[in-house]
Amino acid sequence: MPTIKEVADLAGVSVGTVSHVVSGAVPVSEPLRLKVQEAIRELDYHPNHVARSLKTSRTRTLGIIVPDMTISFYPLVIRGAETAAWQQGYSLIAVNSTDGAERQKELLSLLRSQRVEGILVVVAAAPVPIQQITRLIEAGIPVVCLDRIPEKLPADSVSVEDVSAAELGTDHLLEMGYRRIAIVTGPLSLTNEKRRLQGYEQSLRRAGIAIDPALLWHGNVRPEDVSGLCKQKLGTVRPDAFLCTNGPTALGCLRALRHCGLSTPEDVGFVTFDELTLDDLFRPSITTIVQPAYEIGFEAATILFERIQGKSGDEIAAPRTVRLPASLKVRESTRRA
Amino acid sequence: MPTIKEVADLAGVSVGTVSHVVSGAVPVSEPLRLKVQEAIRELDYHPNHVARSLKTSRTRTLGIIVPDMTISFYPLVIRGAETAAWQQGYSLIAVNSTDGAERQKELLSLLRSQRVEGILVVVAAAPVPIQQITRLIEAGIPVVCLDRIPEKLPADSVSVEDVSAAELGTDHLLEMGYRRIAIVTGPLSLTNEKRRLQGYEQSLRRAGIAIDPALLWHGNVRPEDVSGLCKQKLGTVRPDAFLCTNGPTALGCLRALRHCGLSTPEDVGFVTFDELTLDDLFRPSITTIVQPAYEIGFEAATILFERIQGKSGDEIAAPRTVRLPASLKVRESTRRA
DNA sequence: CTGTTAGCGCCTTCAA
DNA sequence: TTGAAGGCGCTAACAG
Numbered sequence: 183m184p185t186i187k188e189v190a191d192l193a194g195v196s197v198g199t200v201s202h203v204v205s206g207a208v209p210v211s212e213p214l215r216l217k218v219q220e221a222i223r224e225l226d227y228h229p230n231h232v233a234r235s236l237k238t239s240r241t242r243t244l245g246i247i248v249p250d251m252t253i254s255f256y257p258l259v260i261r262g263a264e265t266a267a268w269q270q271g272y273s274l275i276a277v278n279s280t281d282g283a284e285r286q287k288e289l290l291s292l293l294r295s296q297r298v299e300g301i302l303v304v305v306a307a308a309p310v311p312i313q314q315i316t317r318l319i320e321a322g323i324p325v326v327c328l329d330r331i332p333e334k335l336p337a338d339s340v341s342v343e344d345v346s347a348a349e350l351g352t353d354h355l356l357e358m359g360y361r362r363i364a365i366v367t368g369p370l371s372l373t374n375e376k377r378r379l380q381g382y383e384q385s386l387r388r389a390g391i392a393i394d395p396a397l398l399w400h401g402n403v404r405p406e407d408v409s410g411l412c413k414q415k416l417g418t419v420r421p422d423a424f425l426c427t428n429g430p431t432a433l434g435c436l437r438a439l440r441h442c443g444l445s446t447p448e449d450v451g452f453v454t455f456d457e458l459t460l461d462d463l464f465r466p467s468i469t470t471i472v473q474p475a476y477e478i479g480f481e482a483a484t485i486l487f488e489r490i491q492g493k494s495g496d497e498i499a500a501p502r503t504v505r506l507p508a509s510l511k512v513r514e515s516t517r518r519a
Numbered sequence: 520m521p522t523i524k525e526v527a528d529l530a531g532v533s534v535g536t537v538s539h540v541v542s543g544a545v546p547v548s549e550p551l552r553l554k555v556q557e558a559i560r561e562l563d564y565h566p567n568h569v570a571r572s573l574k575t576s577r578t579r580t581l582g583i584i585v586p587d588m589t590i591s592f593y594p595l596v597i598r599g600a601e602t603a604a605w606q607q608g609y610s611l612i613a614v615n616s617t618d619g620a621e622r623q624k625e626l627l628s629l630l631r632s633q634r635v636e637g638i639l640v641v642v643a644a645a646p647v648p649i650q651q652i653t654r655l656i657e658a659g660i661p662v663v664c665l666d667r668i669p670e671k672l673p674a675d676s677v678s679v680e681d682v683s684a685a686e687l688g689t690d691h692l693l694e695m696g697y698r699r700i701a702i703v704t705g706p707l708s709l710t711n712e713k714r715r716l717q718g719y720e721q722s723l724r725r726a727g728i729a730i731d732p733a734l735l736w737h738g739n740v741r742p743e744d745v746s747g748l749c750k751q752k753l754g755t756v757r758p759d760a761f762l763c764t765n766g767p768t769a770l771g772c773l774r775a776l777r778h779c780g781l782s783t784p785e786d787v788g789f790v791t792f793d794e795l796t797l798d799d800l801f802r803p804s805i806t807t808i809v810q811p812a813y814e815i816g817f818e819a820a821t822i823l824f825e826r827i828q829g830k831s832g833d834e835i836a837a838p839r840t841v842r843l844p845a846s847l848k849v850r851e852s853t854r855r856a
Numbered sequence: 857c858t859g860t861t862a863g864c865g866c867c868t869t870c871a872a
Numbered sequence: 873t874t875g876a877a878g879g880c881g882c883t884a885a886c887a888g
Binding site for chain 3: 185186187198201205207229233234236237
Binding site: 226231250254258260275277297 | 566573
């Protein structure tokens with residue numbers, strides 16, 4: 183791999199001159215510039231980012247940690263962030279935490295060693311000591327949380343407007359005439375889940391319906407577990423509709439319904455957060471509360487850049503909290519006979 | 520961000536000693552080691568990978584380029600590669616080419632500047648000068664192609680056994696009694712598409728059915744385009760079944776069918792490469808030729824590591840070609856009334 | 857075992 | 873406008 187020195191030698195100039203034409207920051211006379219460019223082409227020279235980063239202590243790299251990019255929501259988030267990063271000349275390292283606290287810690291540490299200039303993180307569902315993250319921020323590496331928001335973490339965050347999103351889904355079910363609406367949530371240690379539950383409760387209350395604790399099903403983010411939970415609950419309780427607060431949960435719930443011989447929309451109404459299918463080609467298509475995944479990623483990266491740029495000198499700005507609106511895609515699973 | 524020197528000062532030892540305890544390569548006496556570790560904890564020291572990479576000229580980083588990780592097949596591939604990389608203590612930079620030749624070139628250049636030690640690439644569907652890739656290999660950066668295999672590129676490659684995979688699907692349709700089977704392909708400039716077409720033809724021939732050119736529909740990887748193509752073709756031709764050679768193509772085809780008021784399996788049989796849905800919860804569930812996506816990624820990364828390790832000294836081994844078997848998931852779209 | 861030191865490739869003053 | 877030189881943080885000899 184050729185170095186800047188080899189280019190300089192071939193072009194018959196000094197390394198400084200080559201550096202100038204590469205960066206474009208300092209003007210170089212036409213003839214020298216051409217000679218340098220020719221040498222670059224000839225040698226197929228690619229500036230060494232590693233050396234540049236060491237010198238400038240700027241890696242022009244961002245990190246993003248997601249639980250599992252196999253879940254359709256996250257690739258969109260990543261692409262949003264990637265686009266924002268690309269526009270600023272940054273690249274993005276995306277890694278999966280598999281929702282493990284230990285793994286997340288390792289990844290945070292790895293990204294730190296790589297000297298990424300900022301980190302986007304969807305915190306693992308496993309309870310994570312927030313110290314993992316506060317330390318990073320103290321060390322001067324800005325962190326923006328997205329999608330899932332840990333409690334009491336003084337960091338920027340971007341996610342959906344959970345309460346109103348849940349209301350959107352619940353109101354729709356109420357409008358369709360469902361009354362015994364069960365909510366299937368993930369772990370309530372995630373603020374979002376709590377807020378979604380809250381939105382559900384508000385909608386019911388507003389409709390004059392009492393909250394029935396027997397219809398509050400609290401699971402986690404593993405479809406198998408949720409499926410088991412639902413099967414068990416279905417033995418004694420029969421809701422007429424379901425609101426699932428995330429994709430994996432919905433998957434588990436749907437499997438349980440099928441297992442119990444219940445179908446939607448014939449037997450029960452069904453609404454979930456997050457897209458389960460690629461589109462509406464399949465039946466029963468599921469009514470979905472769609473989060474603006476791409477925008478969440480894009481917006482989060484944008485905030486991260488503001489932090490990175492504004493880091494020099496003046497006091498740290500207060501954490502920003504951005505909440506993007508969700509939208510409802512009404513499909514067949516809430517179409518009553 | 521503390522440096523190795525600060526750790527050394529705090530622990531009252533030399534930087535060499537700190538380096539030794541961090542790497543574990545050179546033994547250090549118990550008392551010193553403890554002092555160093557304490558200092559590391561105290562300062563929250565994270566070794567600078569950038570400096571280390573510059574010194575050792577090994578970044579312990581791999582790159583992977585996919586067309587669009589929003590397509591469900593690719594996240595699995597990436598995770599497979601990530602797992603293999605992680606096991607070797609490497610990290611992975613995943614980027615999207617959006618199937619553009621220019622973009623792919625930029626990404627290759629970027630990864631090269633980042634000094635990744637090897638690259639996994641799903642070549643862009645747009646015709647790409649193979650020189651982009653051969654140059655990399657000449658420069659000593661091993662490249663493994665996966666999923667899509669460009670013609671005449673002397674590089675390692677990992678993908679599915681296209682011919683037999685297509686036969687699998689076609690034979691199944693034949694067994695179910697379909698006779699006028701249309702094949703909807705992506706661009707034939709991709710070897711895989713050609714091979715899949717070949718498998719389809721072999722199956723038909725073996726069954727004594729003549730190839731009808733009117734049933735050979737050649738599209739691209741953009742659902743909208745394919746949908747338009749299919750709508751037009753359906754105006755004059757009526758196949759009794761479809762074999763789609765990839766996901767985006769299938770999507771376009773299904774949309775066209777719906778547009779024309781045709782449903783599967785009632786009116787036509789349907790088989791496609793690649794999963795369209797998360798699972799079999801939706802109807803009509805589509806019979807699918809499933810590629811071992813995770814394994815493809817894992818295997819490709821493994822080969823890449825062999826190249827990276829074996830790079831020193833001896834002559835370059837001949838390109839390896841790995842073909843993994845596909846499996847058929849029979850679902851409702853081929854269940855005849 | 858432990859300390860010292862020379863670069864890895866590049867950018868960035870600073871002089872010429 | 874161009875060239876020369878120091879040093880970013882670390883590792884890998886090498887010397888002690």
